Amino acid sequence: MSKTASYQASPWPIERTEPEAVGLCSKRLARMGDVTRRYVEEGRAAGIVMDALHSGEAGAGLLKAKLLSVCAIFSALIKLGGSHAILERIRVGKWDLGLLAIPEYLDGWLYRLTTPRIAGTDLRQLTIRLDTDVVMFAAGGLMGIRTGVSLLVGAVLNYAVLAPWMIARGDIAGKLSPEGMQYGFRAITVWSLWGGVAMMTTASLFAFFARPRIILDAFRGFTAQGRARLAADPLRDIELPLKVFVLGIPVVGTLVVLQAHWFFGVSWWLGALAIPLVFAFTLIAVNSTALTAITPSGAVGKLTQLTFGVLDPGNIKTNLMTAGITGEVALNASNLLMDIKPGYMLGAKPRQQALGHVLGVCAGALVAVPVFYLAFLHAGPQAMFERHPMPSASVWKAVAELLTQGLSNLPVSARWAALYGALLGVVLEAARLVTRGRFWLSGVGLGLATVIPFNTCFAMFLGSFLFWLAGRALKRPDSVAHRLWVQNQEPICGGVIAGGALMGIALILVENFLLAPGP
Secondary structure, X not given: OXXXXXXXXXXXXXXXOOOOHHHHHHHHHHHHHHHHHHHHHOOHHHHHHHHHHHHOOHHHXXXXXXXXXXXHHHHHHHHHHOOHHHHOOOEEOOEEHHHHOOOOEOOHHHHHHOOOEEOOEEOOOOOOOOEOOHHHHHHXXXXXXXXXXXXXXXXXXXXXXXXXXXXXXXXXXXXXXXOEEEOHHHHHHHHHHHHHHHHHHHHHHHHHHOOHHHHHXXXXXXXXXXXXXHHOOOOOXXXXXXXXXHHHXXXXXXXXXXXXXXXXXXXXXXXXXXXXXXXXXXXXXXXXXXXXXXXXXXXXXXXXXXXXHHHOOOOHHHHHHHHHHHHHHHHHHHXXXXXXXXXXXXXXXXXXXXXXXXXXXXXXXXXXXXXXXXXXXXXXXXXXXXXXXXXXXXXXXXXXXXXXOOXXXXXXXXXXXXXXXXXXXXXXXXXXXXXXXXXXXXXXXXXXXXXXXXXXXXXXXXXXXXXXXXXXXXXXXXXXXXXXXXXXXXXXXXXXXXXXXXXXXXXXXXHHHHOOOOO
8 A cells, every 4th residue: 555545544654653553543533533534634735745755656756746846836937927016027128027917816807898796796896706826726626625615605605695685784884985885805704704703613612522532531641540541552652741731721821811911901810711712712723724724813813802892892902912812822723733744644743843833932933023023113003004004903903993892883683693603503513423524514614714705715616626526537547647636636736835825925025025115
């Protein structure tokens, strides 16, 4: 059996570290069920590619390396080709290359003929468009068809049904401009995130508590019998000991509460309440990351803002800082999850990876804080926001201002959407549990679609659908097409994501700091 096949059959092939642990891992995974398999599948592509490049057969590894490189270069060129700011500065004779720039959206020709609408709202303002983001296309290829379908269903329901309806009712507020009333993703998501986040919350919590054996196993080390079993556990030197959490969470949590109080004036009891909320919201984040490789840290933060908008109305500092605590913890837990999987596959120990993350947090803080100050805050906060709008921060600010004025300012329809979303999340996750994962729709996937633009959801669905179609149509293992599009799906998607992401970072730096006009 090939290494790739063994990875797919046994998500934790750690035979290089402890040969006897393979059977135990399989038994644990069987008890954990579909929800945990989603977690361990995250990062599988990275593990397979790295293993093939370094320890696989020479021919197969070389092919993967070539595909990875070619796709990365292709994706980077597509990203560069969409930068009007850079291409307009490159001239060939009397002409600049801005005319050859790749459009962000592929439906521009349609609007020269007509303006399609739903309930009177322009499709462009509903984000119902086809874009050229190949990175999201490749991300869809990695996530699989089931998650892609969940995203598409959620996006259609949110942007093609609920959003036009709420705009017509006046529950989604737009901004008046010379071209008329403007809505767009930011205006829609301020309303839609309540139903979506409620759905993700109940689905994640139901999936976790529906399997109490997992919870009980986590605390087996506190009994005499459990300690005896733990002493004979071949994973005892591989996994992170439970005492790290038992001792670490109170200590680190206390430090966080103290800092929130000293620096931002957050009440002691409100800061302490944010710590247990981290558990629930981290479940939401890791579920989403495992399914789609997207962590909805912003959406999780909004749920915290809603909670503390009720507990401490009128206090914007408390609203934002508690949301920052839960959002950042959930984000970092999801990032660690992405690394744990390929680490297991390649023989690394989770405790070593966790230690590496702690060192990275310290090093990152020492570097990121002064760099952020020099890049953004050196001219003062007001100048920073004038030069760099930071739309995500603006949404957090708008939600904080809305909730600190009282929940009465939240539209009644948004409250009903939260109730129905919470119920739907339970129903969908229960259906997946009863059918043992055969039910396609996911509450986390549907809910996530409410905080991602329609064009992004559609691109991810399209990627998942085309690679699923390739797997169905190209069934001959000895054919060239099967080798490229089925056996090497991960290197292709990984290369596209890596190339586009790296070029995207470079373009942001060049356009905002080298090409931007001076103060």
